[in-house]
Amino acid sequence: MTAIAALREEVADLHRELVRYGLVIWTAGNVSARVPGEDLMVIKPSGVSYDDLGPDAMVVTDLHGNLVDGDLAPSSDTAAHAYVYRHRPDVGGVVHTHSSYATAWAARGEPIPCVLTMIADEFGGDIPVGPFALIGDDSIGRGIVDTLRDSRSPAVLMKGHGPFTIGADARAAVKAAVMLEDVARTVHFAHQLGKPDSIDQQHVDRLYARYQNVYGQ
Amino acid sequence: MTAIAALREEVADLHRELVRYGLVIWTAGNVSARVPGEDLMVIKPSGVSYDDLGPDAMVVTDLHGNLVDGDLAPSSDTAAHAYVYRHRPDVGGVVHTHSSYATAWAARGEPIPCVLTMIADEFGGDIPVGPFALIGDDSIGRGIVDTLRDSRSPAVLMKGHGPFTIGADARAAVKAAVMLEDVARTVHFAHQLGKPDSIDQQHVDRLYARYQNVYGQ
């Protein structure tokens, strides 16, 4: 199997994770993966039901969003994904959802404070807010890249819109999207009945270092 | 397959989407489709479990709600659907649910403000509230039609009752019902901890135009 065929399968599978964790409805949301060593990416087609997102439905574009392979028009968020890949060579996967709790923080333009060890582990601090940006040019992509430049967080809450997450590969970006919604929900609940303490910066640093380097196999 | 047989199947399938997205419980909620070119509609029977809603259970009525074909009594909301079809020739599908978040806004009689790009995309502005109306005559149908006349929104929140959505066909009306509950939930969460900014009207207009014309295949 070629690298692109394998990525089509992986990206199709990862869309199912968005459904499983309740991060998307109908045709909203999308996952993409950079094709390693080439200026190409694999991304979801626009407006197609999650039931119909097999490997063959996935679309290949260059890193300016021009269609290279596939029968369907690429996601309407393709320009944002492409901008991220062009400006962040370390990023191999991008995910966008409108998951409810993360989007509620995004609607208010309020960062999610680092009040849980799980946030320190995965996000390394507060989860930042990006600018309100219209679809149609590079505004969203630039907002993502500019906001994440000075952060350890793989997630950004785009104001009035919803979250984008990045990762070394598409799976890592999906993991960040899943964990983002989980902590967005838990901190929402915590704030409804009081104000949790933030974790000390030195503890955040130790938790982040350990989780990034020791956790897993 | 005749047009009516195909619509019976489609309407039965679409009821399963209401279940999948958690918009209905027990026997509540209903989808209908206009039979193109005829003064007929296909609608759910009254008080039948979602497990038993195959194509054969669906009912055909005229646009005054009189039974034309089918073994079961039509939905108790048939009069409201029929009124919409009589007064909105552009409408090919109608959906009614009591989905929890949308109904909570309806209980308070409060429109859902356009604070998310997803609301601008699909609803083109705030999602309006219709009057409190009793079942049994044309009050509900008239409330729907009068409220939606001056709105781009395919959804109306009937006061103290629940949402109705419309579309060019039944699938579009179901999509609107799914997206309505999603944004009702997200904006509910956003309001619990603050007050999100509304999106500028010019941005709403651009987002709506793009989503209606460019999105999808």
Place this chain on the structure above:
Amino acid sequence: MTAIAALREEVADLHRELVRYGLVIWTAGNVSARVPGEDLMVIKPSGVSYDDLGPDAMVVTDLHGNLVDGDLAPSSDTAAHAYVYRHRPDVGGVVHTHSSYATAWAARGEPIPCVLTMIADEFGGDIPVGPFALIGDDSIGRGIVDTLRDSRSPAVLMKGHGPFTIGADARAAVKAAVMLEDVARTVHFAHQLGKPDSIDQQHVDRLYARYQNVYGQ
């Protein structure tokens, strides 16, 4: 099949509805059915997982909770069910859950106000609160019967405990439990951001009469 064998099957099936609608966890909650024309009831065994609740696991007791048939000890709530059957000959089914939203109203000892047409339809007015009562004697059963005597509601919120629902048969009692949690949730949401208007008594009466007499097949 004997009446009791059929009821064992029906009661087993109805327990699955409690799971489907998320009204119960682990082994909590129970459904019972009166055996028509006999002083007997069929009820869930105590502390058995929902995965293992086939017809054979169901237990038959008399209307004082004494075991008549079955290999397992009856539900620890058997006395409450039995009291209801002894004092309400019109009741053929009883359900008890700790469903989250209904139990939250029960924890505060606050009735659910009739602010939705769906509440008027099924419950005929506010959903009342019963006394705090300890398990172990007739206190819970008496609390249920005394509270529901002057109400059209098939549901009572036992203070600091959770809901009980009744019906002409077990299926009707389960339906009431499902609808109760749904309206408990929606009215909870509505109250979080404001105060919905109650429906006028005359409208409640008309809605209740129609739903009880016209709705369904």
Place this chain on the structure above:
Amino acid sequence: MTAIAALREEVADLHRELVRYGLVIWTAGNVSARVPGEDLMVIKPSGVSYDDLGPDAMVVTDLHGNLVDGDLAPSSDTAAHAYVYRHRPDVGGVVHTHSSYATAWAARGEPIPCVLTMIADEFGGDIPVGPFALIGDDSIGRGIVDTLRDSRSPAVLMKGHGPFTIGADARAAVKAAVMLEDVARTVHFAHQLGKPDSIDQQHVDRLYARYQNVYGQ
């Protein structure tokens, strides 16, 4: 089948209960079981997807967390589980999750008050909060053991982190984790719209005694 092989299967099965009840996401959370009569325990491997958690993936360690059998690195929470087994010979199972509602109480460092009969039954009083503790040494284990020493509760809410539960065996610890999230949610809802009354201590005592001794088969 050896005792360890049986425990591998049981612990693998119990992880599926965490998924079923929505207590965990991605690879977070873990269950362990003490091997009866030996200074060993069976625990989840670190960072492995719940889809891949068959019996063979489980790991055996001694009660200081050193790997004894298995191909994968043990859970990053192994030290905490091991500490509990060393200091609580009565404990045969330990569970850790970040379930949303319980973790929200943990984020605020607020005990869950005993306002429901279900809390009295299973937890015997308020559900206590343990200290904020960093992963990497015995701090978490010591926090769990010290907090639960003076409580009947099988659950502790570790500040800024999440819940741990214990039981006579792994199944009992999982049951406690499931019931904890359920009551954490219900009491959260109750507090959002008011302040429920606590149950009198004498009633708590009677409910706890009955549930621990009479409930079940």
